[in-house]
Amino acid sequence: MTDDLTNLSFEDALAELEAIVRQLEVGQPRLEDAITSYERGAALRQYCQKKLDEAEARVQAIVQRADGTLDAKPMD
Numbered sequence: 001m002t003d004d005l006t007n008l009s010f011e012d013a014l015a016e017l018e019a020i021v022r023q024l025e026v027g028q029p030r031l032e033d034a035i036t037s038y039e040r041g042a043a044l045r046q047y048c049q050k051k052l053d054e055a056e057a058r059v060q061a062i063v064q065r066a067d068g069t070l071d072a073k074p075m076d
Helices: 003-007 010-026 031-060
Strands: 062-064 070-072
Touching (some): 010 031, 031 062
C-alpha cells in the first residue's frame, strides 16, 4: 500500500487524504470499506507529514551570509 505513495506528489497525496476524510464523514455502507479507507488515510497522512518535514528541513538549511546573499548549508 505504501509503495504507491512514493509516486504521489505532496499535493496529490493531500487531495486523496481530503477525499477519504470527506468519504468517511459521510459514511460508507460497509465497515470493511471504512477500515480500508482509514488505513489508506493513515498512510497518506504519514507520507504527507514526511514530505512536510523534508521541506521544512530544506527551508531551515537556507542561511543568510554576512553580505546578504543566501546559501544552503548541508543537511545532516
